[in-house]
Amino acid sequence: MKTILSTLVLVFAFIFKVSANDPAFENAMKTQIAAMKSIQTPAESQTVTNGFLRIAEAKTTEWLPLYYAAYLQSIAAFRFEVNKDEYFDQAMELVTKADKIAPNNSEITALKGFIIMGKLSVDPMSRGQEMSPLAMQTFGKAIALDKENPRATTLMAQMELGMSQFFGSGPEKACGLARVGLELFAKEEAKVTENYLLPTWGKDQAEQVAGVCK
Amino acid sequence: MKIRLTLFASFVFLQGAVFAQTVISGKVLDEKNLPLPGVNVFIKGSFDGTSSDENGEFNFESAESGTQLLVISMMGFKTQEQALELNGESIKIPVITLKEEFSELNTVTISAGAIEASDEKKSVILRPLDIVTTPSAMGDIVGAFQTLPGTSTVGNDGRLFVRGGDASEVGIFIDGMRVGNAYGTTAGNVPTRTRFNPNLFKGTFFSTGGYSAEYGQALSSALALNTKDLAKRSQGDLSIMSVGGGYSHTLANDQRSLTVSGNIFDLKPYQALIKQDFDWERAPYGIDLEVAAQQKTAKGGLWKVLARTETGGMKLWQPQPGIESRGILVDLTNSYSYAQTNWRRAYENGWSLFGGFSYSHNKDLYNLDGLNLERKNNLSHAKFTATYDFSDRIAAKNGLEYFRNDYQETLTEPGFSRSFGENQVYLFTEWDWFLSRKFVLRTGLRSGVSSLASEEWLDPRASLAYKISENGTFSFAAGRFHQLPLENLRVLNPDLKNTQSEHLIANYLLQKEGITFRAEAFYKSYDHLVRYDGIPQNPQNIRNEGEGFAQGFDLFFRDRKSLKNTDYWITYSFVDSKRSYQQYETQVQPDFAPKHNFSVVVKHFVPTLKSQLGMSWSFNDGLTYTDPNFPGEMNSKTVSYQNLSLSWSYLPRPNLIIHAAVTNVTGHENIFGYQYALTPNEQGQFESIPQGQGAPRFLFLGIFLTLSKDKNANQLNNL
Numbered sequence: 001m002k003t004i005l006s007t008l009v010l011v012f013a014f015i016f017k018v019s020a021n022d023p024a025f026e027n028a029m030k031t032q033i034a035a036m037k038s039i040q041t042p043a044e045s046q047t048v049t050n051g052f053l054r055i056a057e058a059k060t061t062e063w064l065p066l067y068y069a070a071y072l073q074s075i076a077a078f079r080f081e082v083n084k085d086e087y088f089d090q091a092m093e094l095v096t097k098a099d100k101i102a103p104n105n106s107e108i109t110a111l112k113g114f115i116i117m118g119k120l121s122v123d124p125m126s127r128g129q130e131m132s133p134l135a136m137q138t139f140g141k142a143i144a145l146d147k148e149n150p151r152a153t154t155l156m157a158q159m160e161l162g163m164s165q166f167f168g169s170g171p172e173k174a175c176g177l178a179r180v181g182l183e184l185f186a187k188e189e190a191k192v193t194e195n196y197l198l199p200t201w202g203k204d205q206a207e208q209v210a211g212v213c214k
Numbered sequence: 215m216k217i218r219l220t221l222f223a224s225f226v227f228l229q230g231a232v233f234a235q236t237v238i239s240g241k242v243l244d245e246k247n248l249p250l251p252g253v254n255v256f257i258k259g260s261f262d263g264t265s266s267d268e269n270g271e272f273n274f275e276s277a278e279s280g281t282q283l284l285v286i287s288m289m290g291f292k293t294q295e296q297a298l299e300l301n302g303e304s305i306k307i308p309v310i311t312l313k314e315e316f317s318e319l320n321t322v323t324i325s326a327g328a329i330e331a332s333d334e335k336k337s338v339i340l341r342p343l344d345i346v347t348t349p350s351a352m353g354d355i356v357g358a359f360q361t362l363p364g365t366s367t368v369g370n371d372g373r374l375f376v377r378g379g380d381a382s383e384v385g386i387f388i389d390g391m392r393v394g395n396a397y398g399t400t401a402g403n404v405p406t407r408t409r410f411n412p413n414l415f416k417g418t419f420f421s422t423g424g425y426s427a428e429y430g431q432a433l434s435s436a437l438a439l440n441t442k443d444l445a446k447r448s449q450g451d452l453s454i455m456s457v458g459g460g461y462s463h464t465l466a467n468d469q470r471s472l473t474v475s476g477n478i479f480d481l482k483p484y485q486a487l488i489k490q491d492f493d494w495e496r497a498p499y500g501i502d503l504e505v506a507a508q509q510k511t512a513k514g515g516l517w518k519v520l521a522r523t524e525t526g527g528m529k530l531w532q533p534q535p536g537i538e539s540r541g542i543l544v545d546l547t548n549s550y551s552y553a554q555t556n557w558r559r560a561y562e563n564g565w566s567l568f569g570g571f572s573y574s575h576n577k578d579l580y581n582l583d584g585l586n587l588e589r590k591n592n593l594s595h596a597k598f599t600a601t602y603d604f605s606d607r608i609a610a611k612n613g614l615e616y617f618r619n620d621y622q623e624t625l626t627e628p629g630f631s632r633s634f635g636e637n638q639v640y641l642f643t644e645w646d647w648f649l650s651r652k653f654v655l656r657t658g659l660r661s662g663v664s665s666l667a668s669e670e671w672l673d674p675r676a677s678l679a680y681k682i683s684e685n686g687t688f689s690f691a692a693g694r695f696h697q698l699p700l701e702n703l704r705v706l707n708p709d710l711k712n713t714q715s716e717h718l719i720a721n722y723l724l725q726k727e728g729i730t731f732r733a734e735a736f737y738k739s740y741d742h743l744v745r746y747d748g749i750p751q752n753p754q755n756i757r758n759e760g761e762g763f764a765q766g767f768d769l770f771f772r773d774r775k776s777l778k779n780t781d782y783w784i785t786y787s788f789v790d791s792k793r794s795y796q797q798y799e800t801q802v803q804p805d806f807a808p809k810h811n812f813s814v815v816v817k818h819f820v821p822t823l824k825s826q827l828g829m830s831w832s833f834n835d836g837l838t839y840t841d842p843n844f845p846g847e848m849n850s851k852t853v854s855y856q857n858l859s860l861s862w863s864y865l866p867r868p869n870l871i872i873h874a875a876v877t878n879v880t881g882h883e884n885i886f887g888y889q890y891a892l893t894p895n896e897q898g899q900f901e902s903i904p905q906g907q908g909a910p911r912f913l914f915l916g917i918f919l920t921l922s923k924d925k926n927a928n929q930l931n932n933l
Contacts, residue, residue: 028261043268046252050265054256057285086319090289125774125781126344133446167868168824 028055029064029197036072045076056097063102064197067111070094071199074115088118106146107199113138114155135159150184151199153177154206161209175213181206236300239273240307242266242286250288250312258283258295276300286310290317314651316606321651322681326691326721326734327424329362330417344781345412348815349828349861349875352914354407355418355439356397360832361813363734363768363785364422364435367832368806369855370886370905372405373397376422376435377736378764378791378807382700383715385432388439389518391554392431392617394574394593398500399548401530403886403905404492409524409550414506416442423717423736424691427642427658427675428599428613433697433715433740441520444508445471449922453477456484456915470509477502479526484913492908493531493540500526515559523551536891536901545581550574566601586626591701594618607648615640621701632705636666644675652681664698667711671696685726691719699744699758707756714741728775730783735767743795749892750796762793762801782816802848805887808834808855828861828875839887842900856882869920874913881910 032051039045049072056065070091077087092115099108113135120131136159142152157177164171185203192200238257242250249270256263262276263285276282279300284307287293291312298305314320344358351357356374360367366375373381386396388410400406419438421429429436445466453460458479465472481497502524509517527547531540556570572595580587599613617640622633644658658675675693682688696712704710716739724731743760746753768787774780789809792801803809812833819826834855838848861875878884888902895901 024261043251047265050252050254050263053254053287054261054263057256058259058261086290089319093289137446163868166821167865168821169868 022059025055025059025062026195026197030195032065032068033197036068039072042076042080042082045072045080048072049076061101063098063105063108066094066098066101067108067199070098070115071111071201074111074118077118078121084118084122088115088122091115091118104145106142106149106152109138109145110142110149110152110155113142113152117155117159132159132163148184148187150181150188150206151202153184154181154202154209157181157209158205161212171212174209178206178209178213182210235275235277236279236302237273237275237304238284238298238300238307239271239304240310242270242272242310242312245311245313247311250291253286253288253291253312255284255286257298257300258285286312288312290315290320316648316651321648322654322679322687324654324656324677324679324689324691325687325723325732326677326679326689326719327421327717327736329359329364329420329422345418347817347826347828347861347863348830350815350830350832350857350859350877352407352875352877352912353412355410355412355415356408356437358412359420359437361783361785361815361830362420363732363770363787364736365787366789366806366808366811366834367813367855367857368837368886369857369884369907370403370405371806372400372407374435374437375806377738377766377787378789378793378804379434379715379738380804380806383432383434383697384437385429385435386437386439387429388520388554388572389441389556389570390428390438390568390597390599391556391570391572392574392593392595393552393572394591394619395550395576398526399546399550399576399578401528401544401546402532404498404528404530404908409502409522409552410439411504414441414520415439422734423738424675424677424693424719426656427644427660427673427693428611430640430642430660430662430673430695431638431697433695433713434738441506441518442508443516444468444510445473447922449920451475452919452921454917455479456913457481468510471507473504473506475504477504488909488913490909491906493533494529495531495543495545496527496529498526498528500524511557511559513559515557517555517557519553519555521551521553523549525549533903534891535889535903536895542583543581547579549577564603568597568599568601570597571595588622588624588626589702590620590622590624592618592620609646611642611644613640613642615642619701621705623702623705634666634701634705634708636664636704638662638664654679658693662696664712666704666708667698669711671712686722686724689721689723691717691721693717703744703746703753703756706753710744710756711742711758713743713758713760715739728773730770730772732770733767736765738764740764740793743793745795746797748797753797760793760795760798762791762795764789764791764793764807766790777818779819779821780816781818782814785811785813787811798847800847803838805838805848808837810835824865826861826863828859828863830857830859832857837886840890841888841902842890842894852885852887853883855884855886856880857884858882869922871918873916873918876914877912878907878910883907883910 460477462475
């Protein structure tokens with residue numbers, strides 16, 4: 001038994017090592033992440049999303065390409081005149097696949113909440129009651145999984161700001177969260193190198209919430 | 215080992231790449247032969263690939279060699295694969311046509327006879343929240359449905375009446391399981407309510423006819439209530455109301471949740487403050503306890519339990535025509551329990567299974583002027599369904615159901631009792647055929663057998679929908695429906711057979727963002743209705759001889775976008791119905807089927823006041839009744855029914871709601887019929903008493919407080 005276990009551990013270690021040092025994967029990811037930054041149209045967004053999906057198809061043990069594909073799909077729904085419900089549903093489908101590869105990942109959970117927030121924004125009057133607690137709960141879980149995740153904290157700040165505007169209460173809670181979010185972004189920026197593949201988005205949102213607090 | 219091989223292989227191929235780049239090009243079209251941009255085209259297992267451009271064309275280089283799979287994929291479309299031989303020579307792929315996958319979002323939905331309230335699905339007319347915030351409903355599910363097309367308000371009854379059908383013709387189901395005695399037992403002329411709190415449900419499906427083969431034993435309508443899935447958080451909900459109070463506690467985690475609640479209601483203090491027109495000896499009171507639990511099971515299954523027990527009663531004097539005294543004292547106590555459990559799971563291979571069991575127990579104790587009568591009814595229902603998706607175009611649902619019904623009536627003195635026991639078995643099958651995304655056909659067959667009536671029957675049902683424009687859909691439904699007579703008649707004549715109805719429905723639905731318009735026309739036939747001689751209190755010669763029809767149309771318009779922060783809907787239903795039934799010898803317009811029914815509901819949110827203001831107005835042109843001083847049956851009609859209700863919900867803090875509502879603000883004197891003396895007086899006239907309202911208005915005040923870690927949680931759903 002013990003040998004089987006240690007063999008398994010070794011095999012897993014090997015897999016992780018391989019993926020961490022897989023230059024083809026890293027280069028492919030870097031190309032798409034760079035392309036992501038210059039998206040101006042839904043078609044360009046689709047092209048980059050497809051790029052990530054190709055990487056996901058080739059590397060079925062990696063959550064990051066699926067994560068970025070889901071992120072792009074939801075950003076496209078927010079930014080462009082498209083069938084928003086369909087885009088958010090597809091984003092949710094992709095992020096759920098990523099979640100299966102890497103369960104209890106704070107980034108994936110935060111993105112899930114982000115997509116729920118998107119679904120909510122399509123029809124806030126009738127979806128708010130059901131989805132706003134769900135979004136908050138999801139962000140809460142993302143924060144619990146990784147207190148250092150600036151996106152989880154920032155998105156929670158956005159939700160809190162919306163709630164305080166709806167109920168006409170003060171934005172103190174949202175402001176506090178946004179401040180923490182900005183600190184976490186600063187910490188994250190220090191880590192970012194040329195080879196950094198993990199998500200870095202969300203600072204604009206944190207600044208936006210913090211802007212309301214002045 | 216495999217990994218090493220792959221690594222080795224890719225190393226080799228990477229080296230060879232310089233020498234053997236294969237150019238692959240082609241074009242992707244959709245089913246209409248239009249270019250399809252944004253399609254992902256790639257070599258399986260590699261990073262080589264591209265997206266099709268605005269002309270549907272693609273062109274990319276691959277360093278792979280040998281036999282490879284080319285994948286052409288796009289979300290919402292069926293993925294295609296084709297084998298290619300890569301050897302450095304350019305490959306031009308013949309034109310590829312991608313087929314769109316049929317999904318709930320892009321296919322037509324049958325809307326004939328269906329009014330759906332859900333947060334999840336499209337073609338939804340109402341959301342669960344809309345139901346509970348309708349002012350005239352006073353938090354009663356059925357009260358809210360009375361503002362929808364195809365229904366009539368019978369103000370002294372409170373139950374749901376659909377398209378010229380009696381209230382017993384509406385079958386009520388929770389998670390697909392039948393609910394026996396879904397309405398609270400009440401004395402004559404005192405309106406009742408649904409026993410179940412709207413807060414339990416995430417969605418409702420209300421059919422006004424032509425409904426699915428999954429449901430039976432309901433001539434007019436099926437009302438399917440779907441309970442909530444896992445609760446989202448642990449919380450406590452406290453409610454203090456002018457008519458009682460309650461507390462509900464929920465414990466929840468990712469895997470399971472449990473809600474326990476208890477409520478007390480008593481109209482005594484309210485009636486002490488506000489003058490009543492009824493002569494109450496004891497105001498209506500009740501106490502209930504409810505448990506709801508949800509548990510995720512292995513691999514995406516969900517297991518639910520719902521149990522409820524309650525007891526209550528009332529005592530009032532009912533005046534009798536031609537008699538000076540207070541009349542007859544009606545003393546009623548009721549105890550009721552309902553328990554059900556169900557399990558469902560969808561499998562990856564296209565199968566979905568459902569199994570459930572429910573049990574309803576109802577006991578009424580009546581004391582009518584010293585005469586004691588006990589009525590007991592037990593209903594058990596077991597159900598199993600299996601759904602299989604053959605493809606995204608064909609799905610079949612098959613089911614098996616078993617019912618056991620026991621009914622007993624006892625006159626405690628002199629100890630006379632009568633009863634019956636009954637077994638029913640049903641088999642049903644229903645097939646959905648998507649001939650295109652715009653055209654769907656649903657065919658169903660339901661067969662049943664009853665041991666007491668010793669009868670077997672078969673009900674074919676069919677419906678179809680055709681999408682004529684981006685937002686408009688035509689649908690049609692037809693079917694045959696059977697229902698066994700009421701228990702209190704079957705116990706007198708166990709040989710009674712099914713009553714029968716056939717429905718034909720045509721529907722047009724237009725749905726744009728924020729706007730819904732719905733028009734529906736229907737024809738219904740009634741056969742083998744129960745008739746008897748004598749009066750309803752003492753029926754003789756009970757037989758399946760009645761027949762009749764109902765025809766009409768209804769219109770519904772809802773607008774959530776034109777006026778800021780405002781949501782309103784307007785409903786008009788026309789019903790022309792005649793039937794020979796009960797003691798009536800000719801075909802008459804039933805006393806529960808007014809011809810013209812009209813209602814308006816308006817909700818307006820005022821952000822500065824943190825309040826939602828609500829208004830609802832209902833109208834019908836009056837109910838028929840028989841005046842024995844004139845010849846003929848159902849020869850008269852009451853004055854029109856009108857009810858203007860207002861409500862105000864105030865949210866001072868996210869977790870606190872204060873709700874106030876008043877019905878019949880204008881104090882309109884509604885009359886629901888007249889009770890006539892059985893014998894004429896000295897002048898040869900039958901004296902009468904109008905059947906009016908218990909009070910001109912009903913006032914409600916409630917405070918709802920939610921205690922949880924999440925300070926934004928509230929009980930909006932409870933109102």
